[in-house]
Amino acid sequence: MNQLEMKKAAAQAALQFVKPDTIVGVGSGSTVNCFIEALGSLRHQIKGAVAASKASEQLLVRQGIEVFSANDVSGLDIYVDGADEINPQKMMIKGGGAALTREKIVASLAKNFICIVDESKLVDVLGSTFPLPVEVIPMARSQVARKLVALGGSPEWRENVVTDNGNIILDVHNFKIMNPVEMEKNLNNIAGIVTNGIFALNSAATVVVGTAEGTKIIR
Numbered sequence: 001m002n003q004l005e006m007k008k009a010a011a012q013a014a015l016q017f018v019k020p021d022t023i024v025g026v027g028s029g030s031t032v033n034c035f036i037e038a039l040g041s042l043r044h045q046i047k048g049a050v051a052a053s054k055a056s057e058q059l060l061v062r063q064g065i066e067v068f069s070a071n072d073v074s075g076l077d078i079y080v081d082g083a084d085e086i087n088p089q090k091m092m093i094k095g096g097g098a099a100l101t102r103e104k105i106v107a108s109l110a111k112n113f114i115c116i117v118d119e120s121k122l123v124d125v126l127g128s129t130f131p132l133p134v135e136v137i138p139m140a141r142s143q144v145a146r147k148l149v150a151l152g153g154s155p156e157w158r159e160n161v162v163t164d165n166g167n168i169i170l171d172v173h174n175f176k177i178m179n180p181v182e183m184e185k186n187l188n189n190i191a192g193i194v195t196n197g198i199f200a201l202n203s204a205a206t207v208v209v210g211t212a213e214g215t216k217i218i219r
């Protein structure tokens, strides 16, 4: 199985967590694109979806799934999204697609975060393979970058990328994230940072992993 097949298998297996007559929280990225395609087969059984990016919203509409605003719902049963890295405690780094802030907002509406990944995303320590994305207000770019350097990181401006919220992304290299909960809180206290890509305060409830040997579910 190649990586895309593993993503597709994880996305397909995640359908088992979708309950009838509910609104499903949907993240973004290539694995989620596979999930949205699979979710199309349940379009008549669900009420609709809340999307974490404009790109996902368009794909949901194309599948004939009604899209609700996060402002229109008071809670969601599940939120399904991919990750750039996930550790054994089901904490994640996200934001490779620059949608981290809206992903955190929609995820926080849901009772359960169902994370769908291929096996390449499993790590022991967050920050091992993937730089940490941080969404920053444009006018604060330089001062936030200096603060990230002072914390031991090497921030790199993701040029030509503007988030759905009109902000920029700094990808922070060389952070070994030994205490994800503390780091998530501390980074969010820096003026100018909108969100950082550590999802530790609200970690995943279930991980669906596409592997070469088949799909595994970690609860």
Ligand SMILES: O=C(CO)[C@H](O)[C@H](O)COP(=O)(O)O
Binding pocket: 027, 028, 029, 030, 031, 032, 081, 082, 083, 084, 093, 094, 095, 096, 097, 098, 099, 100, 103
């Ligand atoms: O956080 C994300 C987007 O902001 C994605 O979930 C993450 O980048 C994983 O992407 P993919 O499924 O394409 O590997």
